[in-house]
Amino acid sequence: MRIHVMTLFPDIFKAYIGESMMKKAVENSILEVELYNIRDFSENKHKKVDDYPFGGGAGMVMTPQPIFSTYEYIVEKYELENPRVIYLSPKGRVFNQKIAKSLSLENDIIFLCGHYEGIDQRIIDLIVTDEISIGDYVLTGGELPALVMIDSIARLVPGVLNRSESHEDESFENDLLEYPQYTRPRSFNGLEVPEVLLSGNHKKIDEWRSEESQKITLERRPDLIKK
Incomplete structure (x- = not known):
């Protein structure tokens, strides 16, 4: 399985992926985790990735161009067709074990981690296949929910745990x-x-x-x- 993460804070993932079960799975080529800094794909000369919301309101919204360019890069590099793109959002359906099992069967999963007040709706309309929440509360960004989901999904992939009975x-x-x-x-x-x-x-x-x-x-x- 190959896991792609689009985020503004890739270092959050590096520490976790470099430990315990995840580290062994990556070293044994059972899992591949690719991290993409959305800011690197911004066409703004200052690498800006957010702007004020139309209609007013508090906070900033992530602009569509950097996210869409990151997505295009992933799809083209790995020749993906209609990949599962998961946007971590408190508005999404609540994550559970059945969803984890379903996602563990995918070859590629793309996680999109929002920040600030969220992302431009047009990105959701264009590329997101699943909006998922990990509970009825609000976090600063999508990085922690993505890590929760990655851990839950990865341990169901054959070979990640020592014995198949470990999760049964x-x-x-x-x-x-x-x-x-x-x-x-x-x-x-x-x-x-x-x-x-x-x-x-x-x-x-x-x-x-x-x-x-x-x-x-x-x-x-x-x-x-x-x-």
Whole structure:
């Protein structure tokens, strides 16, 4: 999978991509992450990328030319046809595991990170295929939401995690929250590991985990069960 990120702040991504799971996936050529500084594509002599909104209002809006030129560069360089272009926006549909699974099947994904008061609507009309939000709150820019999505999507790509089972029992798989996890020591501050997990009986362990997942989901996210 190749991930493209259009942003005004590419350094935000470099630190994260250079660590842990993402670093290994890139080194093993399972993932390719390309960063593009939108400002580099500005035709303004001062490399300006924003302007005042028509009709008035607070803040600045990202102008269409630098973004569109960045997009054209990506599409032409990699010979992409109708790629998925995701604009991170509080107005978008809320990101979830099902969307992550769907996007993990793509060969190329382009993330567009807005800033200031957002981007010119004409860019959304021309190139954006998906407007996605990570929650009902507002952030300074689209960089953090993009990182959240990239992490969630990347770990579903075959080979990124050590074992395919690593994500199959996690929260939101099968619309259930994950069961409790325990490790050594068996006793800590008076709290014991459930005996069933020490029994070696895998059938009973699976049953316990299933029951715990359903109980936790019913208590904390009953909306998932209603789906």
